[in-house]
Amino acid sequence: MSVIREADALPTAELAGRALRHESAHLHVTGRAQYADDIPLPAGTLHAAFGLSRVAHARIRQLDLSAVLAAPGVVAVGLPSDIPGENNYGSVVHDDPIFTDTLVQFAGQPMFAVAANTHLQARRAAVLARVDYDELPAILDVRSALAAQSFVIPSKTLRRGDPQAALVRAPRRMQGTLSIGGQDHFYLEGQIAVAIPQEDGAMLIHSSTQHPTEVQHIVAAALKLRAHDVIVQCRRMGGGFGGKESQPALIAAAAAVLARKTGRPVKLRLDRDVDMLATGKRHDMIADYDVGYDDDGRICALSVMLAARCGYSADLSGPVNDRAICHVDNAYFLEHVEIVSHRCKTHTVSNTAFRGFGGPQGMMVIEAVIDDIARRLQRDPLDVRRANFYGAAPRNITPYGQSVDGNVLDTLSERLLSSSGYRERRAAIAQWNAGSATIKRGIALTPVKFGISFNATHYNQAGALIHIYNDGTVMLNHGGTEMGQGLYTKVAQVVATELGLPLSAIRVTAADTSKVPNTSATAASSGSDLNGKAAQAAAQTLRLRLVEWAATAFDVPAGAIRFDNGVVWLGERALPFAKLVAQAYMARISLSATGYYRTPAIHWDGTALRGRPFFYYAYGAAVSEVAVDTLTGESQLQRVDILHDVGRSLNPALDIGQIEGGFLQGAGWLTTEELWWNARGELKTHAPATYKIPTAYDWPREAHVHLLQQQPNGEDTIYRSKAVGEPPLMLAMSVFHAIRDAVAACAAPGRNVPLQAPATAEAVLAAIEQLRAVETAP
Amino acid sequence: MSDAIRFVLDGQTVTVADVAPTMTLLDYLREHAGRRGTKEGCAEGDCGACTVVLGELSPDGSAVDYRAVNSCIRFLPTIDGRELVTVESLRDGDTLHPVQQAIVDAHGSQCGFCTPGFVMSLLALYLATPDAAPTRERVIAALAGNLCRCTGYRPLIDAGCRMHQYPTPARWSAADADRAERVQALLALRRDQGLSLPGFQAPRTLKQLCEALAAQPQALLLAGGTDIGLWVTKLLRDLPPMVYLGDVAELRTIDTDADGRLRIGAAVSHTDAWAAIVARYPMLDELAQRFASPPVRNAGTLCGNLANGSPIGDAMPALIALGATIELHHHSGTTRCLPLDAFYLGYQQKDLAPGEFVAAVYVPAPQPAQRIASYKLSKRIEQDISAVCVGINLTLDADAVIVDARIAFGGMAATPQRAIATEAQLIGQTLSVASFDAAAAALATDFQPLSDLRASSAYRLRAAGNLLRRFALEQTQAATPLRTHALDAGSLDAPA
Structure with missing residues (x-):
C-alpha cells in the first residue's frame, strides 16, 4: 500500500497502516465472539425486565404490583425505595431517574424492574402492573415546546459580526425552514448488563457500554458505594453508535439495584421493543433560517433558529446541541452569523448521543440553505457550495473562532468532481429528465468538515496499561471500548509497531475500570486518537526501559538497538523478543507500564461559545446519484462516489468499513428511517418490522469509495492519522440533496424544494406535489 | 401419550x-x-x-x-x-x-x-x-x-x-x-402418527389432522409460525393447544387441477408457492421477491398469510385480482370453496366456521387477453410491510376495450378489498392513461384509508391512484422508463 511507503515516520514494524482484518473477525464468523448475553453466569442468576409507563405525562396515583409479584418465577421487584443511594442515571444534570417515582414523563419510562428465574418470566410479569395515572397535558413536539417555552436547559446563542444589519444589506434575502428527523441507533445487540455481587459489598458489572467509567460511577452512586467498590467490564458491544454512551448506566444501575436487593446475580437484557421505547435516540430538530446572499450565491449573513427535541431530561442534550451549533458552518465561511439553539423539553424519551452528536443536524441546515440559494439563482448547487468554502484568511475562521487549518476540501472536491464525472453526469441527467416524465434523476456533491475532539475539553484524555509477560507475550488494555469500529485492532497495531512485534503477540483485553481508571466515553470519533496515543506512550516506556537495560547488559549503544518483527537487534546480534524479555525479567526489570495522553492545544468556553474545541478537522465529500419515481415518491440510490480524508490511515480496511457503514447509516437516517409517534405520544416504530434501517439492497449498485491519499494529519496525532468514526455519516447528505435535485426537476427552475428529512416516499411525493401546485397556481 | x-x-x-x-x-x-x-x-x-x-x-x-x-x-x-x-x-x-x-x-x-x-x-x-x-x-x-x-x-x-x-x-x-x-x-x-406433546400435535395425514381438531375444537392451527411466533415472543400470550400443519402430507403439495388451476396446500411455504405462481405469472416476480424475506418465506405459508387475513398482507391483493379461490375443510370431512375476496368479512373477521380450516388456495391459469400487474409501496424496498399493495387484472376484448377489471388493494381498508367503483369506471374503456386517471378518482369512493406509522391516509389514496396510472403507463408506453430499480447507474442515455 502506498500509505505504508509514504509512512516515513513509522517505526520499523510498519504494522500500523496495513489493511489488517478485525482482531475478532474469526470469532465473529464462527459465533465464538462473546457478548454480554453470552457470558456464562453463576448459578442462581436472576433475569430482569423493566415495567414501563404507558402514558406520556402523568402523576402516578397508585402503582399496584401485586400481580407482578404473584407471577410465576418472580423473586423481587426493584422500586425507587430499593435504591440505597441516588435514583439517577443522568451524568450531566441529575434529572434521569432509574425508576421514576411519582411523575411519568414519557410513554415507555421505566417505573420498576422485576427479577425472575427466567427472562420470559420477568417479561411476562413486568406487564402485569396496575397503574392508576393522573394524566397531565403532554408536550410532544418541538413546535409545541417552543410555543410553551419548554426547555430542558437554557437556550444558547452564537453570534459573530452583525448578522441583522448584514441581512438587511445583502443583495438578496430569503427565509426557509427545514425539519430533520431523529434516528434510532438500532445496534443489533440490545442494551444489556449483568450485575454480580462480590465479597464485601462490591459489585462486578458486565455492561455493553461505550462508557464503563460512567457506568461505574452511576452504579456506585445508586448503591451508595464508592468507585473502587464497582468494577465494570466490556469486551465488545454488538454496535453502539452513541446509543451506549449514557444509556447503559440505566440498565446497569437497575440490574445492580436488583442484585443488591436479592444478593444474587441479575441480568437485565432489554428486548428490542423495550430498548427502542425506553432509550434515547438522535435528536430531531427544526431550523428556521434567514439568509442574505449575493448574486454568486455567497452568503453575506445567516440567522438560524435551531430547536431540538431533547425529550424529558437533559441527558447529553447540552453538548449535542453545542456540537450542532459548531457544525452549522460545515465547510463554509459565515462572516455574519447568528445561531440560536433551543433545547426543547418534551414528554418523549430523552434523546441522546448518536454518531455525529448534533453535528449532522447542524450541517443539514447549512446544506439546505445553500441548496435553496442555488435553486433561487438557478445555479448548480455545487458551484454555490464551492463559492462558500472556507478559504485563506480572513475567510478561514469558524463562527466560534477556531481557524480552519489544513483544509483539504478544495483539493478533495476537485478530485472527486473529476473522478466521479460530476459535470458530465449532471448534463446527462438534465437531458434524461427533459425526456422522462415519470422517473427523475438527481445528483449532488456535498462536503463534510467535522471537528475532532470532545467539545468538553476534560474528556480529551486517555490511559492504557501494557504488561509484557516473561514469555514475551503482551497484554494490552486501554480505556477505549470496542463496538465494531476496529479500535482494538488499531491500538494493537500501534503497540505491535512500537514494540516491533507481530500482531499475534498482542492480546487486547476487555475495557475494565479496574485496569484503566477515569476513562472517557469511546465517542466523538476519538477512540484511536486518544487510546492509540496512550498505548503508544505505554509501549514506548517499556521499550525505553528494555533498551536502557539491554544497552548495559549487552554492552551496545542504545541507538543500535532495534525492535523488529519479534526480534531485538542488539547491533548485529539478533535476540528473539521473548528471550530478551525473559532475561530482563531475571534482571528484575519492570515489564508493566501505564500510558497516558491528553490532547494538546484545545480549549473551549462553553458560555461564550468561543475557543478551539477541536484538535483538527476531518474532511470528506460524496457524490450521490438517485432516481425518483414521481408517481410514488420512491427513490433509489444509483451510485455513490466518496473521497474521504483519514490522514495517514492506521488501517485502510477498517477505515473504508467505517466510511461505507457510516454513509449507509446516514442514508437510512435521511430516507427510510422514520420515527413515528401517535397523538398520545406513544412511539409506534419500536421494532424492525416498523422501523426500517437500510438492507443490502440499499447499498448502491455502483460505488467508488476511496481514501484521500498522502494527506498526513497536520497535527501530531497517532502516526498522523485522523478519526473516522462519525464524519462519514454526514456524507449521506449527498443522498438527500440528490433527491432534492430530482424533485426540483419536476418543476420549472428557480424554486426551492420543500423536502423535509427523512425523505420517505411520502415526503418526496409531498414535496413534488407542493412544487407542482405552486407551478399550476394562478 | x-x-x-x-x-x-x-x-x-x-x-x-x-x-x-x-x-x-x-x-x-x-x-x-x-x-x-x-x-x-x-x-x-x-x-x-x-x-x-x-x-x-x-x-x-x-x-x-x-x-x-x-x-x-x-x-x-x-x-x-x-x-x-x-x-x-x-x-x-x-x-x-x-x-x-x-x-x-x-x-x-x-x-x-x-x-x-x-x-x-x-x-x-x-x-x-x-x-x-x-x-x-x-x-x-x-x-x-x-x-x-x-x-x-x-x-x-x-x-x-x-x-x-x-x-x-x-x-x-x-x-x-x-x-x-x-x-x-x-x-x-419419520413418524407414522406424528409428534404429540402436551399442548402440541403434529399430525402426518389429513385424517389425523381432522381427528386432532375434532378432539380439540379450541386448538390453534400452526403452520409457518411467522405470525403466531410473535404472539409468544412479543405479545407474551399463553397459547391454546396447537395443531401443527407442517407435517401433514396432503397439505404439503402443489398440484394442477383439471381446469389448469394451481392448488397450493396449506403447508406449502411462500418460497415454493411463489415459485409456482411466478412460473405462470412472471409479472409477479417483484412481489414474490419483496414478500417478507427469504427466512420468513421459507417458514411462512401462503395459506397462512391468507388465513391470517391481515389488511396489509401482501398475498391477497394479487390473488384476489387473479380470482383465486380458497378451499376450506371442516374436521368433520366437509369442504367448501369460496372466492378469496368473499373470505374477508371485516377487520380480523373471516367467513370461517368453527372447526373449519384453510386447506388450500386455487390460483387460476393465465388467460390470453389478461393484463396483470402487482405493485407494493413500503418505506423500504426489501422486507417491509406494505403501506399500499395492489393487484390488477384486466381482461380486454379484441378491440382492446376493458371487459373485466379486478383490482384489489391492501393497506386501504380494514380488509384486503376490491376497488369496486374504480373497476366499474374502467369497464368499457380502452386501456389508456386517461381512462385510468379518470377511474382513479373513484378510489375515494372505494376507500377511506387510515393514517398510521406506514403512511398517511392522503398518501395512500394519492399513491394508489398513481399506481393505477403507473399500470396504464406500463401497458401503453412500455419503452418509457417507469421504475427506478430497472435503471442502471451507468445508463444515462436520455430516454427515447
Whole structure:
C-alpha cells in the first residue's frame, strides 16, 4: 500500500497502516465472539425486565404490583425505595431517574424492574402492573415546546459580526425552514448488563457500554458505594453508535439495584421493543433560517433558529446541541452569523448521543440553505457550495473562532468532481429528465468538515496499561471500548509497531475500570486518537526501559538497538523478543507500564461559545446519484462516489468499513428511517418490522469509495492519522440533496424544494406535489 | 401419550423432552444447548441475527432441502424430524468454511453480532448454488432478511459473490449436504402418527389432522409460525393447544387441477408457492421477491398469510385480482370453496366456521387477453410491510376495450378489498392513461384509508391512484422508463 511507503515516520514494524482484518473477525464468523448475553453466569442468576409507563405525562396515583409479584418465577421487584443511594442515571444534570417515582414523563419510562428465574418470566410479569395515572397535558413536539417555552436547559446563542444589519444589506434575502428527523441507533445487540455481587459489598458489572467509567460511577452512586467498590467490564458491544454512551448506566444501575436487593446475580437484557421505547435516540430538530446572499450565491449573513427535541431530561442534550451549533458552518465561511439553539423539553424519551452528536443536524441546515440559494439563482448547487468554502484568511475562521487549518476540501472536491464525472453526469441527467416524465434523476456533491475532539475539553484524555509477560507475550488494555469500529485492532497495531512485534503477540483485553481508571466515553470519533496515543506512550516506556537495560547488559549503544518483527537487534546480534524479555525479567526489570495522553492545544468556553474545541478537522465529500419515481415518491440510490480524508490511515480496511457503514447509516437516517409517534405520544416504530434501517439492497449498485491519499494529519496525532468514526455519516447528505435535485426537476427552475428529512416516499411525493401546485397556481 | 422432539444436529440425533411447546428454537439453542453463536436481535424474524439453516426431507423422501429460517420465532417442536444447522456446525478445527473465510477476507464483520446470521444465510445460498458463484442480485436477495448496522453491506455482498472461489470444505459443501446419510438420518426420524406433546400435535395425514381438531375444537392451527411466533415472543400470550400443519402430507403439495388451476396446500411455504405462481405469472416476480424475506418465506405459508387475513398482507391483493379461490375443510370431512375476496368479512373477521380450516388456495391459469400487474409501496424496498399493495387484472376484448377489471388493494381498508367503483369506471374503456386517471378518482369512493406509522391516509389514496396510472403507463408506453430499480447507474442515455 502506498500509505505504508509514504509512512516515513513509522517505526520499523510498519504494522500500523496495513489493511489488517478485525482482531475478532474469526470469532465473529464462527459465533465464538462473546457478548454480554453470552457470558456464562453463576448459578442462581436472576433475569430482569423493566415495567414501563404507558402514558406520556402523568402523576402516578397508585402503582399496584401485586400481580407482578404473584407471577410465576418472580423473586423481587426493584422500586425507587430499593435504591440505597441516588435514583439517577443522568451524568450531566441529575434529572434521569432509574425508576421514576411519582411523575411519568414519557410513554415507555421505566417505573420498576422485576427479577425472575427466567427472562420470559420477568417479561411476562413486568406487564402485569396496575397503574392508576393522573394524566397531565403532554408536550410532544418541538413546535409545541417552543410555543410553551419548554426547555430542558437554557437556550444558547452564537453570534459573530452583525448578522441583522448584514441581512438587511445583502443583495438578496430569503427565509426557509427545514425539519430533520431523529434516528434510532438500532445496534443489533440490545442494551444489556449483568450485575454480580462480590465479597464485601462490591459489585462486578458486565455492561455493553461505550462508557464503563460512567457506568461505574452511576452504579456506585445508586448503591451508595464508592468507585473502587464497582468494577465494570466490556469486551465488545454488538454496535453502539452513541446509543451506549449514557444509556447503559440505566440498565446497569437497575440490574445492580436488583442484585443488591436479592444478593444474587441479575441480568437485565432489554428486548428490542423495550430498548427502542425506553432509550434515547438522535435528536430531531427544526431550523428556521434567514439568509442574505449575493448574486454568486455567497452568503453575506445567516440567522438560524435551531430547536431540538431533547425529550424529558437533559441527558447529553447540552453538548449535542453545542456540537450542532459548531457544525452549522460545515465547510463554509459565515462572516455574519447568528445561531440560536433551543433545547426543547418534551414528554418523549430523552434523546441522546448518536454518531455525529448534533453535528449532522447542524450541517443539514447549512446544506439546505445553500441548496435553496442555488435553486433561487438557478445555479448548480455545487458551484454555490464551492463559492462558500472556507478559504485563506480572513475567510478561514469558524463562527466560534477556531481557524480552519489544513483544509483539504478544495483539493478533495476537485478530485472527486473529476473522478466521479460530476459535470458530465449532471448534463446527462438534465437531458434524461427533459425526456422522462415519470422517473427523475438527481445528483449532488456535498462536503463534510467535522471537528475532532470532545467539545468538553476534560474528556480529551486517555490511559492504557501494557504488561509484557516473561514469555514475551503482551497484554494490552486501554480505556477505549470496542463496538465494531476496529479500535482494538488499531491500538494493537500501534503497540505491535512500537514494540516491533507481530500482531499475534498482542492480546487486547476487555475495557475494565479496574485496569484503566477515569476513562472517557469511546465517542466523538476519538477512540484511536486518544487510546492509540496512550498505548503508544505505554509501549514506548517499556521499550525505553528494555533498551536502557539491554544497552548495559549487552554492552551496545542504545541507538543500535532495534525492535523488529519479534526480534531485538542488539547491533548485529539478533535476540528473539521473548528471550530478551525473559532475561530482563531475571534482571528484575519492570515489564508493566501505564500510558497516558491528553490532547494538546484545545480549549473551549462553553458560555461564550468561543475557543478551539477541536484538535483538527476531518474532511470528506460524496457524490450521490438517485432516481425518483414521481408517481410514488420512491427513490433509489444509483451510485455513490466518496473521497474521504483519514490522514495517514492506521488501517485502510477498517477505515473504508467505517466510511461505507457510516454513509449507509446516514442514508437510512435521511430516507427510510422514520420515527413515528401517535397523538398520545406513544412511539409506534419500536421494532424492525416498523422501523426500517437500510438492507443490502440499499447499498448502491455502483460505488467508488476511496481514501484521500498522502494527506498526513497536520497535527501530531497517532502516526498522523485522523478519526473516522462519525464524519462519514454526514456524507449521506449527498443522498438527500440528490433527491432534492430530482424533485426540483419536476418543476420549472428557480424554486426551492420543500423536502423535509427523512425523505420517505411520502415526503418526496409531498414535496413534488407542493412544487407542482405552486407551478399550476394562478 | 407424550413423545420427545427429535432432530438431527451435527450428525447426531438429539432428543428433547419436557419443554413448553412454545419454546423457541433460539431459546433452546442459547439457554439449553449452550450454542450461543446464534443471536437474538429482535425476536420477530426481522433482523436475521438468529438465522439458522433447517434441512427438511423433500415430500418424496429423496433429498434434504436446506433453507435459512429465523430461529427466534420458530417453536422447537416444529423442527421435529428435521436437520438443524447452526453456525457452530461449520466448525472444522481452525479451518473456516468458505462462507466464513470470504467474510473475514472481505472485512465483512465489524461489531460481529449480526455476522453468524449472515453466515447462515450465505451458507444456504452456498448449498443452493453448487456449481457456480451466484449473481450479485441473487446474493442481495439471499441477504434480504439480515440486517447489519455497521458495514453498509458492501463487503458482505462481496463475500457472497466470492465464496465459491475458496477450496471446497470438508463439511457443508453442496456434496456433503447431498450425502445419502443425511437423507437416511431423517428417514429414520419419520413418524407414522406424528409428534404429540402436551399442548402440541403434529399430525402426518389429513385424517389425523381432522381427528386432532375434532378432539380439540379450541386448538390453534400452526403452520409457518411467522405470525403466531410473535404472539409468544412479543405479545407474551399463553397459547391454546396447537395443531401443527407442517407435517401433514396432503397439505404439503402443489398440484394442477383439471381446469389448469394451481392448488397450493396449506403447508406449502411462500418460497415454493411463489415459485409456482411466478412460473405462470412472471409479472409477479417483484412481489414474490419483496414478500417478507427469504427466512420468513421459507417458514411462512401462503395459506397462512391468507388465513391470517391481515389488511396489509401482501398475498391477497394479487390473488384476489387473479380470482383465486380458497378451499376450506371442516374436521368433520366437509369442504367448501369460496372466492378469496368473499373470505374477508371485516377487520380480523373471516367467513370461517368453527372447526373449519384453510386447506388450500386455487390460483387460476393465465388467460390470453389478461393484463396483470402487482405493485407494493413500503418505506423500504426489501422486507417491509406494505403501506399500499395492489393487484390488477384486466381482461380486454379484441378491440382492446376493458371487459373485466379486478383490482384489489391492501393497506386501504380494514380488509384486503376490491376497488369496486374504480373497476366499474374502467369497464368499457380502452386501456389508456386517461381512462385510468379518470377511474382513479373513484378510489375515494372505494376507500377511506387510515393514517398510521406506514403512511398517511392522503398518501395512500394519492399513491394508489398513481399506481393505477403507473399500470396504464406500463401497458401503453412500455419503452418509457417507469421504475427506478430497472435503471442502471451507468445508463444515462436520455430516454427515447
